[in-house]
Amino acid sequence: MTKAALMKRLSPSRIRWRGVTSVIAFFVLWHLAVVLGVSGISELPTPVETLATFFGEYIADNDYWQSWAVSFQRVLAGFIIAQLLGIPLGLVFGTNRRFREMFFPVFELMRPIPPLAWVPVSILFWPTNESSIIFITFIGAFFVIVINVYDGVRSIRNEHMWLAQSLGASRLSIFRRIMLPSVIPSIAVGMTLGIAITWNVVIAAEMISSDSGLGRMTWEGYVSSTPEVVLIGMISIGLAGYLSSVVVEWIERRMMPWKETR
Amino acid sequence: MQNGSPESPPSTPGVQLSADSTMGHLEVRGVGKIYDPEGARVEALKKCSLDIPAGDFIAIVGPSGCGKSTLLNILAGFDNLTDGDVLMDGEPLATLDDPPKPGSDRVVVFQNGALFPWKTVLQNVVYGLVVKKQMPESEANDMGMDLLARTGGLDRIAQVFPGQLSSGMQRRVEILRALINNPRILLLDEPFRAMDTVSKTNMHQHLLDIYDTYHKTVFFITHDLDEAIFLADTVVVMTTRPGTIKLRLNIDLPRPRNRHTITSQQFMELKQHAVSAVHEEAKKAFERGERELA
Amino acid sequence: MNEGKKLLNMWAGYLLTVTAWYVCVKWLPIPSFQRLPDPVTVVVEWFNPDPDYGLSLFTRDYYLHIWYSTYRATTSFLLAVVLGVPLGILMGWRAKANEYASALLGILRPIPPLAWVPVAILIFPGNEPAVIFVTFLVAFFATTMNTLLGVRSIDKDFFRAAQCLGAEPKDILKDIIIPGALPSIFTGLQIAMGAAWFSLVAGEMIAAQYGLGFMILESYNLVQYPTIVIMMITLGIVGYLSSALIRVAGNRMMRWRAQAIGIGAA
Numbered sequence: 080m081t082k083a084a085l086m087k088r089l090s091p092s093r094i095r096w097r098g099v100t101s102v103i104a105f106f107v108l109w110h111l112a113v114v115l116g117v118s119g120i121s122e123l124p125t126p127v128e129t130l131a132t133f134f135g136e137y138i139a140d141n142d143y144w145q146s147w148a149v150s151f152q153r154v155l156a157g158f159i160i161a162q163l164l165g166i167p168l169g170l171v172f173g174t175n176r177r178f179r180e181m182f183f184p185v186f187e188l189m190r191p192i193p194p195l196a197w198v199p200v201s202i203l204f205w206p207t208n209e210s211s212i213i214f215i216t217f218i219g220a221f222f223v224i225v226i227n228v229y230d231g232v233r234s235i236r237n238e239h240m241w242l243a244q245s246l247g248a249s250r251l252s253i254f255r256r257i258m259l260p261s262v263i264p265s266i267a268v269g270m271t272l273g274i275a276i277t278w279n280v281v282i283a284a285e286m287i288s289s290d291s292g293l294g295r296m297t298w299e300g301y302v303s304s305t306p307e308v309v310l311i312g313m314i315s316i317g318l319a320g321y322l323s324s325v326v327v328e329w330i331e332r333r334m335m336p337w338k339e340t341r
Numbered sequence: 342m343q344n345g346s347p348e349s350p351p352s353t354p355g356v357q358l359s360a361d362s363t364m365g366h367l368e369v370r371g372v373g374k375i376y377d378p379e380g381a382r383v384e385a386l387k388k389c390s391l392d393i394p395a396g397d398f399i400a401i402v403g404p405s406g407c408g409k410s411t412l413l414n415i416l417a418g419f420d421n422l423t424d425g426d427v428l429m430d431g432e433p434l435a436t437l438d439d440p441p442k443p444g445s446d447r448v449v450v451f452q453n454g455a456l457f458p459w460k461t462v463l464q465n466v467v468y469g470l471v472v473k474k475q476m477p478e479s480e481a482n483d484m485g486m487d488l489l490a491r492t493g494g495l496d497r498i499a500q501v502f503p504g505q506l507s508s509g510m511q512r513r514v515e516i517l518r519a520l521i522n523n524p525r526i527l528l529l530d531e532p533f534r535a536m537d538t539v540s541k542t543n544m545h546q547h548l549l550d551i552y553d554t555y556h557k558t559v560f561f562i563t564h565d566l567d568e569a570i571f572l573a574d575t576v577v578v579m580t581t582r583p584g585t586i587k588l589r590l591n592i593d594l595p596r597p598r599n600r601h602t603i604t605s606q607q608f609m610e611l612k613q614h615a616v617s618a619v620h621e622e623a624k625k626a627f628e629r630g631e632r633e634l635a
Numbered sequence: 636m637n638e639g640k641k642l643l644n645m646w647a648g649y650l651l652t653v654t655a656w657y658v659c660v661k662w663l664p665i666p667s668f669q670r671l672p673d674p675v676t677v678v679v680e681w682f683n684p685d686p687d688y689g690l691s692l693f694t695r696d697y698y699l700h701i702w703y704s705t706y707r708a709t710t711s712f713l714l715a716v717v718l719g720v721p722l723g724i725l726m727g728w729r730a731k732a733n734e735y736a737s738a739l740l741g742i743l744r745p746i747p748p749l750a751w752v753p754v755a756i757l758i759f760p761g762n763e764p765a766v767i768f769v770t771f772l773v774a775f776f777a778t779t780m781n782t783l784l785g786v787r788s789i790d791k792d793f794f795r796a797a798q799c800l801g802a803e804p805k806d807i808l809k810d811i812i813i814p815g816a817l818p819s820i821f822t823g824l825q826i827a828m829g830a831a832w833f834s835l836v837a838g839e840m841i842a843a844q845y846g847l848g849f850m851i852l853e854s855y856n857l858v859q860y861p862t863i864v865i866m867m868i869t870l871g872i873v874g875y876l877s878s879a880l881i882r883v884a885g886n887r888m889m890r891w892r893a894q895a896i897g898i899g900a901a
Contacts, residue, residue, distance in 0.1 A: 097731060098738025105739055119758040180641050181648030191829070191874035192867050195837040196848065199855030199863045203670045276833075279747040283837035286752065287852065294750070298841075301753035309753045317746035324745070419795055443798035455792035459814035459891045469800035472810070502891040522800065 124307045129314075132307040143296070143315075150281055150292040150319060153209075157216025158277050164217075165224030166266060170258070172225065173232025186225065194219040194280045198287055212284045219280035220273035227272070231265025232258065267331040274327045278320040293319065365525035365558030366430050367393040367416070373424030373583075374411050385411040387583035388425070393575070395430075395525075398552055398559040400569035400576050402619055404626035408584025409562045413530050416560060418443035429525065445469050448519035449528040453535070454511050456503040462514050463489070463499040469522040488521055489514075493547070509540040513547055520551065526558045533568070542600070545571060553597050566619050570594075570611050571603055578618045581626040588618045672861040680861040681868075688859035690850070690866075700866070701873060703845040704835060708877065711767050712831050715774035719827070720820060723782025728812055733783075740779065748773040748834045752841050766838035773834045774827035781823020785816030818892060821885035825878050832874045847873070 110127070112120040124132070137143045172179045172186075197218050198211075205211040235258065243253045285294030293316050300308025374386040385408040393399050401409045414420035416427065416434070418441035426436040435441035448469070456465050467485040471478055490496035495513065503511050512532050519527055529548075533541045549572065552559060563569050569576045570592055578588040592611060594602055602608055653674050659665075660673040680686050684693040691697060726733040748769050755765035793811050802810065839848030847870050854862040886892075 095734045095738065097734035098741075101735040101739045102742060119760065122757045123754070177644060180644035181651070183648075184645045185648050185652045188871060188875075190871075191832070191878070192871040193833040193836040193848075193874070195833070195840060196851050196867045196870050198840065199851055199860075200671065200867070202855065203860065204667050206667065275747075279749055279833070282747050283749040283841070286749070287837070287840050297750055297753055301756060306754075306757055309757065313746055313750045313754060316750040317742075320747060321745040417795070417799060419798075443795065445799060445801040448799045449795065451792045451796065453790075453792065455790065455796040457793060457796075457810065457814070459817070459889070460810075461891075468797075468802075468810070472797075472803075472806045473801040504891060518800070 129310045146293045146296045153281050154277050156213045160217045161220035165221045169225040169228025172229040190222045215284045216280050219276040223272045224269035227265045227269035231262035235261040274323050366395040368428040371425030372422050375423045384583035387585050396556045398573045400561045400573035402569045403579035404623040407579045407581050417449045445522040446524050447526045448524045450515050450532045452531045466518045529561045581622045677861045677864045681865045688862045700850050704847040708831050708835050711770035714771045715778050719775045719778030720782050723779040726783045727786025749837050762842040769838045770831050770835045773830040777827035777830050778823050782820050785819025789815035824881050828878050
């Protein structure tokens, strides 16, 4: 971003004061609800207390950052494996009619099964707990990616294919020069959706069957009746998820230089 | 259902579709429009002046991006102006202090069509009457059916959704949707742009039939000179951005017009006259390589 | 002819998959596979009037779990629709509402719904409302965002046309914004339904006493492995049916769309 564009973005007229108002109102209401003892919420710490705990006990805590690292590793592993297997499968579904007719119904049958329902089977199957969590994470992103890539292949304009064929392009070069670039936007959509699901799945899987990671940390906060930890965990997870989507968006922009940036 | 002859305006009770040409006199006086005055300062229109008599069919021709759509948007009340003013029948329609508002006395037919896809043809046609609560809905429906029936028997598609119609048919319905409100001016924004030649020719004839029947003031935008000369009483050629009036051409071809008009000597002479002006501007615009101002 | 071949391929695909599953579990000398239940055992258990592990098509409890999950999913989903659709429309209709709401949604949305589970249990009395709240939350975000997207994607010429014809803001809401956003709203509802089941299962695993998600984890703890697979399949079926139901409702409400697509504009 150029400096001028940055300045424009940060100029006072661009900062939406209404948005700021509503965010501030949210924190004020939270604070008041705790202080005035609204049932349920009074169990929680105030925003200030949460922040104090974070800066006092967590920011320099090695275990805390370890949780970040562990969760990130799991997300990354599951996400990347889902891309590596999901993109080719989506392409094959889109190009090979026979394979599609045989296995797409099976795929469709399995798709509505929520990823977390795989937890026990995954634990049974995989030798280590770590690999089973990664598997569940993978499942979460896999179906979305396959479906998006498949849709992408189906929506390639026939004219492009005919043009390539009439120019005498080989099957391989059609695949490489027409099909792959055409599905990149769909892959990007799959990535955006996939990374969000992946974080969701990792957090749940960690709560259910792990002894490490941000999800576990949050859950332990609950078990040990330290609501500050619950909130710090939640906010950290939100932040981690947000950071990952920023990175994914950056990669997507790299993948599609022809798209206008806004 | 009454079945009036195509030449006489309908005599349905309620709102009358009048065929008198005393309403719809437009005066465009020194109109200018600058987009984004603090930033990029794109001057779309500059000192445009036009006097459009009531009941006149005026066609604005110009290259893409010449500001003709901007002028239409100002007349329709979608956009404000930054210089000059516009009067309709002597009353101010758009001035600097008083930004124009859309109203059913100036109905637009859109370039890409804007029939509501979720309403049937009849619901679309009577929408203006119903939404303004001018009359009971049943009465509006009767009037709509009557108008549809009178226009080439379109009542047979009254219950159909627009998505099922060809684009030409959609445009006819959209024109009727405007007409039923008895507007003073019909604003047509390149309504036949995306059509093939045959449908376009058919649409010209339908539009001329409607014009000859109801004599509304028509403000018609196009980039097709043949179309403009064939349809209009007055053809105005605009320059490329900033848009100004380059040429005003009186078309005294006799009405009713038909396909023989296009091959007449008179048509050719008029075209000859206009063509150099248009091409000069088109070339300028092309060389600038600009995309059209939406 | 072609249809027949397609069907044949479909059944061949099912058969191959199930066979592969059977072969892997029964014959391959890989312990990972040997720990899983094989398809025959699963089907036999599922259709057994007197099931070994207590749950089959012939037991009351099986339907009780389905009922609990369906009830939770439906409640959360309806709550999400009732709150999310109007909010999305309001955000699309009034720029100010959008500025207020989108900032707040912007900071809450990145938090995965399941991270709310512990807080929800703290805030709400008991686990049941907590599970429903978490399920609601995902469905709510999906519904709101898609509704907003739907309003945004309406061609601006429709607004202009309506204004030209004399429509007031309330008419524009009723005649343009709502019907125009409907296709996108229904897409959102389908996503919301999927997302609701997704979190519901996790929520039930973490903090519930009944339901399909709970039973899947419980069967693992009780070493009732075939029941796990039965419950997974059941979840798939129920999830599929619920999204099919939304699709049907959507087609009913958008007859103009079905007609336009079915016959096609010339």
